[in-house]
Amino acid sequence: MPDHKMLIDSREVTFKPGMTILEVAKNNGIKIPTLCHLKDATPTGTCKICVVEVNGEKDLVPACSTPAKKKMTVQTNSKRTIKSRRTTIELMITSGNHNCGVSGKSNGNWTDFQMKAIQYENSDELCPVWGDCKLQELAYQYQAKMDRSDSIWKSDSPELINPLIIRDFSRCIKCGRCVQACNEIQVNKAIDYSYKENDIKIITPGDKPLVDSDCVFCGECVQACPVGALVEKKSKDKWRPFNSKKIRTTCPYCGVGCQQLLHVSKGQIVRITGVEKAEPNKGRLCVKGRFGYDFIYSKERLKTPLIKDKGHFRKASWDEALDLVVKKFKEIIAEDGPGALAGVSCARSINEDSYQMQKLFRSVFKTNNIDHCART
Amino acid sequence: MTNSFSEFKKAKMFLIIGSNMTQAHPVASTFVKNSVQKGAKLIVVDPRKHKLTDFADIHVPIKVGSDIAFLNSLIHVIIDEKLYDKDFVTSKTENFEELKQKVKAYPPETCAKICGIKTSLVYEVARALAKVKPVMLCYTLGITEHTCGTNNVVSIANLQMLLGNLGVECGGVNPLRGQNNVQGACDMGALPNVFPGYQTVVDKSCRKKFETFWKVKTLPSENGLMIPEMMEGLVDGKVRGFYIFGENLANTEPDIKKVEHELSSAQFLVVQDIFLNETTVFADVVLPAAAWSENDGTFTNSERRVSRVRTASKAPGEAKPNWWIFKEIAKRMGHEWSSSSAKEIWDDECSIIAPAFTGIKYSRIEEDGLQWPCSDENHMGTKFLHKDGYFTKGKGSFIHVDWTPPAEIPDKKYPLVLSTGRRLYHYHTRTQTGRCEGLNDLLGEETADISLKDAKTFKIDHGETILVSSRRGKVEVKANITDEVPEGMVWMAFHFRKNNANWLTNPAFDPITLTAEYKACAVRIDKLL
Ligand code: SF4
Numbered sequence: 001m002p003d004h005k006m007l008i009d010s011r012e013v014t015f016k017p018g019m020t021i022l023e024v025a026k027n028n029g030i031k032i033p034t035l036c037h038l039k040d041a042t043p044t045g046t047c048k049i050c051v052v053e054v055n056g057e058k059d060l061v062p063a064c065s066t067p068a069k070k071k072m073t074v075q076t077n078s079k080r081t082i083k084s085r086r087t088t089i090e091l092m093i094t095s096g097n098h099n100c101g102v103s104g105k106s107n108g109n110w111t112d113f114q115m116k117a118i119q120y121e122n123s124d125e126l127c128p129v130w131g132d133c134k135l136q137e138l139a140y141q142y143q144a145k146m147d148r149s150d151s152i153w154k155s156d157s158p159e160l161i162n163p164l165i166i167r168d169f170s171r172c173i174k175c176g177r178c179v180q181a182c183n184e185i186q187v188n189k190a191i192d193y194s195y196k197e198n199d200i201k202i203i204t205p206g207d208k209p210l211v212d213s214d215c216v217f218c219g220e221c222v223q224a225c226p227v228g229a230l231v232e233k234k235s236k237d238k239w240r241p242f243n244s245k246k247i248r249t250t251c252p253y254c255g256v257g258c259q260q261l262l263h264v265s266k267g268q269i270v271r272i273t274g275v276e277k278a279e280p281n282k283g284r285l286c287v288k289g290r291f292g293y294d295f296i297y298s299k300e301r302l303k304t305p306l307i308k309d310k311g312h313f314r315k316a317s318w319d320e321a322l323d324l325v326v327k328k329f330k331e332i333i334a335e336d337g338p339g340a341l342a343g344v345s346c347a348r349s350i351n352e353d354s355y356q357m358q359k360l361f362r363s364v365f366k367t368n369n370i371d372h373c374a375r376t
Numbered sequence: 377m378t379n380s381f382s383e384f385k386k387a388k389m390f391l392i393i394g395s396n397m398t399q400a401h402p403v404a405s406t407f408v409k410n411s412v413q414k415g416a417k418l419i420v421v422d423p424r425k426h427k428l429t430d431f432a433d434i435h436v437p438i439k440v441g442s443d444i445a446f447l448n449s450l451i452h453v454i455i456d457e458k459l460y461d462k463d464f465v466t467s468k469t470e471n472f473e474e475l476k477q478k479v480k481a482y483p484p485e486t487c488a489k490i491c492g493i494k495t496s497l498v499y500e501v502a503r504a505l506a507k508v509k510p511v512m513l514c515y516t517l518g519i520t521e522h523t524c525g526t527n528n529v530v531s532i533a534n535l536q537m538l539l540g541n542l543g544v545e546c547g548g549v550n551p552l553r554g555q556n557n558v559q560g561a562c563d564m565g566a567l568p569n570v571f572p573g574y575q576t577v578v579d580k581s582c583r584k585k586f587e588t589f590w591k592v593k594t595l596p597s598e599n600g601l602m603i604p605e606m607m608e609g610l611v612d613g614k615v616r617g618f619y620i621f622g623e624n625l626a627n628t629e630p631d632i633k634k635v636e637h638e639l640s641s642a643q644f645l646v647v648q649d650i651f652l653n654e655t656t657v658f659a660d661v662v663l664p665a666a667a668w669s670e671n672d673g674t675f676t677n678s679e680r681r682v683s684r685v686r687t688a689s690k691a692p693g694e695a696k697p698n699w700w701i702f703k704e705i706a707k708r709m710g711h712e713w714s715s716s717s718a719k720e721i722w723d724d725e726c727s728i729i730a731p732a733f734t735g736i737k738y739s740r741i742e743e744d745g746l747q748w749p750c751s752d753e754n755h756m757g758t759k760f761l762h763k764d765g766y767f768t769k770g771k772g773s774f775i776h777v778d779w780t781p782p783a784e785i786p787d788k789k790y791p792l793v794l795s796t797g798r799r800l801y802h803y804h805t806r807t808q809t810g811r812c813e814g815l816n817d818l819l820g821e822e823t824a825d826i827s828l829k830d831a832k833t834f835k836i837d838h839g840e841t842i843l844v845s846s847r848r849g850k851v852e853v854k855a856n857i858t859d860e861v862p863e864g865m866v867w868m869a870f871h872f873r874k875n876n877a878n879w880l881t882n883p884a885f886d887p888i889t890l891t892a893e894y895k896a897c898a899v900r901i902d903k904l905l
Pocket residue numbers: 178181182186188189190191210214215216217218219220221222
């Protein structure tokens with residue numbers, strides 16, 4: 001058994017052949033920043049945030065897509081790597097609509113700037129993912145600085161015509177995570193890179209809006225996007241990371257049982273994302289699981305018990321309604337026996353509800369006439 | 377499912393029958409596609425050329441309802457060419473000889489005709505299946521929603537036992553459950569023949585156990601009625617009081633006219649739901665319930681995993697958790713139940729009275745859920761069943777079943793087959809998804825999916841509103857010409873009231889499970905005059 005050993009930041013570490021530098025580092029608790037790297041997808045090595053210095057190599061190499069080799073000596077935090085990362089970040093910021101996280105060259109105080117940004121932007125223009133942006137976070141961490149006049153960004157109007165998803169390429173950093181998410185994770189093959197006039201863009205075939213493409217609105221690309229270029233339409237203006245709490249739950253639709261994170265603000269669900277690494281869905285959701293939550297806030301929800309009176313429903317109190325149900329059921333049992341009652345439970349509701357209902361029928365009414373649509 | 381979703385990514389081969397996974401179980405399908413992209417083999421058996429067939433090595437477009445003919449002919453070839461797993465068959469199963477004799481009546485040549493496929497395809501699939509081990513078999517309602525649904529499932533089990541694909545990782549017989557908690561509702565005993573944990577009501581010792589646990593005298597000893605029997609009972613007065621919790625039966629059951637007649641015959645109907653719907657119309661009392669995310673609880677997914685559901689917001693008005701409503705009714709009938717939260721119901725009742733769930737407690741499923749059987753609080757749950765071929769009843773038994781055609785087959789007057797199911801953007805009767813912003817924009821109306829050939833024969837244009845009729849009813853609906861459906865088929869869903877497929881479907885049932893034949897009935901299509 002050959003010994004696969006290498007040095008990362010002067011620590012000797014072992015690895016299995018085929019692992020990338022990033023994987024080896026991660027396994028050993030060494031943090032390398034990444035941006036374009038997407039778990040479970042082929043590394044593309046496009047963003048160059050993860051660059052590290054390898055002894056004997058002239059250029060810095062991307063850790064996410066460079067295989068570990070025996071006797072390799074790697075530095076993940078040298079001056080050179082830090083400078084390179086900062087330059088990359090600054091370039092990303094100047095080439096897009098990222099005024100959020102930029103400190104002017106002269107202004108030294110980052111925290112003040114960050115605090116102010118939210119005030120001086122009016123909320124429509126403030127990036128919808130302010131405070132939950134990988135680029136903003138990195139810009140802060142690496143103290144990227146530049147004047148607004150450095151910006152080479154040309155206005156690009158957002159694609160608002162799709163249901164559920166807004167695409168705003170003015171904030172796209174061309175990391176390609178959305179493409180990986182669509183093609184390698186969900187395998188819907190709706191979007192891809194286009195290389196035109198020395199520019200990379202993420203497009204559907206024919207550069208049509210998502211709604212006219214093969215897109216199935218799973219929103220995996222939105223979840224993968226590290227910046228505010230892809231956002232959920234329903235969440236915009238309602239969801240902010242600093243004013244919402246996250247609650248884990250299970251999707252109410254199909255029998256896969258995906259694990260969701262409900263982002264709750266002011267007592268309402270305002271956004272749903274998949275729980276990374278969770279069984280069974282590993283962070284993935286489909287269109288219903290991601291976007292099918294607002295029915296619970298419909299004005300048409302039933303709010304009180306109803307009793308039919310001469311062909312019309314009227315509102316009733318719980319006591320009145322339940323007393324009536326019990327009175328009628330008792331009458332029927334007395335006249336025709338418990339077998340004259342039957343019940344259908346709900347295959348959508350929680351286990352505990354079905355348990356209670358069958359307990360009611362069996363132990364109280366004394367009939368086994370309880371079923372649910374198990375077969376549809 | 378005997379096996380788990382997490383095995384999809386490691387599986388070497390999939391056989392997927394009667395499951396339009398990309399639409400009905402989208403996230404599960406992503407794992408199948410990932411696996412196929414990494415080299416796993418995929419065989420899709422389905423009348424429709426749905427999205428997953430784009431990824432398939434072999435697509436077998438059998439005719440609707442010919443599954444058993446196809447499966448039996450596979451078994452015929454596998455036995456004939458001695459491709460089966462001899463070790464598994466000898467040591468883990470019984471009744472092989474009988475199966476061997478009986479499938480002689482299913483040579484590929486005959487079956488291919490019944491299935492409407494080429495004979496060579498049967499040989500190709502049989503040999504491909506025998507070459508790879510294990511094969512993971514998945515199916516959905518395409519298998520069960522037939523008058524021969526039970527038999528379809530039996531013949532699937534026969535095939536997997538013959539190939540030795542049971543009791544192993546990445547193998548098994550895997551029904552993907554339709555609704556989020558069908559598995560749970562079954563586990564909890566919302567069935568006429570079993571208590572929670574599949575303990576049978578006709579068994580005296582089971583009854584004794586529950587009598588003690590629930591502190592009641594004499595529980596009923598006979599199996600109860602299944603839904604279709606209850607519905608018929610409403611008409612003949614055998615069932616007088618009917619309690620519907622959360623199901624919109626007026627839209628989901630076959631033959632809406634008949635169903636509505638039945639519901640309107642109920643002497644006293646209680647409906648407990650979150651919205652008024654087509655079923656509440658017939659109700660005498662409507663009880664407002666808390667919805668998903670408005671109370672705590674658990675769901676059990678297709679792979680037997682019990683996962684937590686949590687409260688995010690308050691139920692509107694006076695709506696109450698369902699378990700509370702049932703408890704209040706019990707109280708009014710003189711029964712005080714002690715549990716007063718979902719957690720108490722699960723931890724102190726469900727998990728104690730059903731051996732399979734004993735080890736599952738709320739404190740253990742804060743994060744990922746646990747898969748039953750889970751026998752004690754150190755047990756990590758069960759990823760796949762029948763490990764090493766040990767079946768609950770000792771040996772796995774082959775049971776030969778014969779092919780039977782659907783109850784209603786096309787004829788001169790009704791020359792096409794209607795098959796039904798769900799579409800991606802909606803769920804069932806849209807009481808939920810129809811009220812979610814954006815989803816109606818993605819799918820705003822029903823269509824009748826037909827083939828180009830039939831469109832030509834009947835001179836129908838894409839998007840033209842046509843009349844689809846069966847012996848039970850008719851609907852006006854837009855035609856959607858697509859290469860997904862084969863010639864001779866009309867495919868529709870039941871998401872929209874007006875042109876709901878269930879105006880047309882046939883209330884013919886599997887004799888054992890009383891599952892309706894949603895997947896096949898005879899219809900005709902006509903241009904509007
Ligand atoms: S929503 Fe899903 S299908 Fe559409 S582009 Fe994004 S990842 Fe692809």
